[in-house]
Amino acid sequence: MEIERAHLAGGGAIFDGSAAPSRRNRMPMIRVEMYAGRSPEQKKALVKALTEAFVATAGSTPDSVQIVLQDIEKSDWATGGVLASDKA
Template sequence: MPVIRIEMFEGRTADQKRACAKAVTEAWVATCGGTPDMVTVIFTDVAKHDWATAGRLASDPKPGS
């Protein structure tokens, strides 16, 4: 049973997550086999101030802005 975790900035709607879960599930089944009921997708919403790349918070203004 695969568990697919998706971490992303908060703000997506339930409809967007529903469509994403469907697409990811279909891609898994098409690529790796199995059935959709085997696939679990877990979304984790992360605030921009809790996400950093290259030492800079995503909530910080872009350099030069």
């Protein structure tokens, strides 16, 4: 079975292609890419604040908000052709 990825207004869903995704399958997905080094407490506070802000502004429910945090080392991030690890 081939998996298709659909991008829906207000979120995304993955479905098997046999039928269009239903309204129930829609979920807001927030992806955060940031420098590594934040504590678990900081990450807990961040996901709580992001969830509350999304619910308040977009009208979703807290249980439907999914958040993916990705820590990226400064040596793996560049802006303007310069690695963040090489910046002062």
